[in-house]
Amino acid sequence: MSYTVQRIPSTLVRLLAPRGRLLVHVTTASPSWPGLAVVERTAQGTVRGALRAVEFAHRAGHGVDRIWLTEELRHRIATEPGTRRFASARDMPSVGDRGFWLAADHLLSGLVRDFGAEHLAIGAPGCGSWLRTVPVGPGWEVAADGPRDIWAELQGLADRWREAGSPHCYRLDITEDGCQRVSSPCGALAWQLPVPRPVAEGVIS
Template sequence: MSTLDTCPAAGPVGGATPTDAQADPAAARAVMVARLEEEGSLRPGPVRDALLALPREVLMPQAYVRRSAPGKEPPRWDLRDWSAPQDRPELLGLLYGGASVLVQHDGEPLLGRARGTRSGASITSMSTVMGLTASLLEELDLRPGLRVLDVGTGAGVTAAVACQVCGDRGVTTLDRDRHLTDAAAARLADLGFRPQVVCGSGEQGVPGREFDRIFVSYTVERVPTALVEQLAPDGKLLAHVTSASPSWPGLAVVGRTADGRITAELRAVEFAHRAGHGMARIWLNEELRQRMATEPGTWTQRSKLAPPADSDRGFWLAADHLLGGGLVRDFGSEHLAIGAPGCGSWMRAEPVGHRRWSVTVQGPRDIWKEIQDLADRWRAARSPDRYRLYFDADGGQRAASECGRLSWQLPATHPRDEGATP
């Protein structure tokens, strides 16, 4: 599994500091599960029971800790190893702290690695933030006997839970990276699970097979058609969908009825998985962030119009697609700040007294006006927080509000393999 594009970092520089309860794996699991229940990501039932029984240190006996400060080049990581007693307290803090767990550096094999320091290159696979994983596993409604396709094996956490709940004979896990599938097969076997482990294209799934549950653990620009075709009657598919911007994702929830009809919706969500292999991404670099925070801009005005609230996620999901797909929000800013890396335009909006906003705009795009114009359209469409998702006969995919007043096409299929998580 991959981690979030917009998630908190995997831990402070220097690694996590475990509590006394995390001094042994069973206590650490109990603390993690209790925390997930308290935050609402997990409820009593089979997923909770599976996570409480799952020794994550078997699936991830090694993990990286970032030792260099953000932005410092070259980056540096230490690989911690469960077989080294001195590493166990820190490794337990990483595995059960709830944040993403860094498991692969620069596409390396996971089996047979020596602990120690790596520098340069990048982390190429992570296990997802646990709260997101738990909530999506709950959404899947796993039950004994279901046939499950886990697309994006990563460290094997989703596959392990599916094996525990549904039985390993019905579980298939798929990833484009053979180093990940080899390690997952070995470590799942150490847990007593022997699902089918496939190295191949995530976009293609497993041709000729049918599944009751399909879980895509990386973000896509559109739902892979082959996976929809492999969905069995009464089945469910989950996949995060977004544009090149990581700021405002959606969760595609696709079902097939007992008589074979496809039903689907796109829900606005706060967080999503990382982008799949080969998917373009746009980001705010540090220079643009600084300009957005400090420069006077082309003009500044006082406005009685408030920007849409953070809780208006249905608006921001529509903005991700209908405002050109080139906008990125700076979530580190105290107030609303949005930039367009492609052309250098930006805006910031700060409250100044009762129902007044100071709005500053810079660049060829008037992002503030674009937002307000779309906000009017969104409200006219009854302020949806989710959209119907249509699969056209020609292969196109379209999202639309219930009333039909707000809609957009998802990007056409690219002639490349999106594969599974990097």
């Protein structure tokens, strides 16, 4: 059975033979925006990789703590007026812009999208913040609540993502000391995959 992990298991990378390829689903604690890591070892022994945004992934693996939208938070997002209500003409990446949402998963941690909602709806279970949008004309009607300004966070990252060329696929560099760095092709948008936790004997890391 295959599982989603938060970083590429170093043991599996070491086991790659020349011209070998490893496919691993990668995610954060949020189940919303997974990626597929493709790691290859060239005939010369060099390891290279890519992280691609995908729609679905396997279930979470060992040591991955998931966050979810509770029914209570879903209800609040759907029905409450919110303490911040405004109209915005700013463009927002679509559901199909998975490269943006993959970056959001890693750079705007703690967010979970409600894919059951008709329009964009996101909650932050850790602090109870939420965002609800409805398209109106060329823009959006936005309602939000909680200490996080999710709309501003998304817009700030959207600007960075577009400046980086709106990538769908990211470069994945794995160094000999275990560092795993994800970056856009131009290098303008980047993040590190988390360092491994200590694991029990017999568990692949």
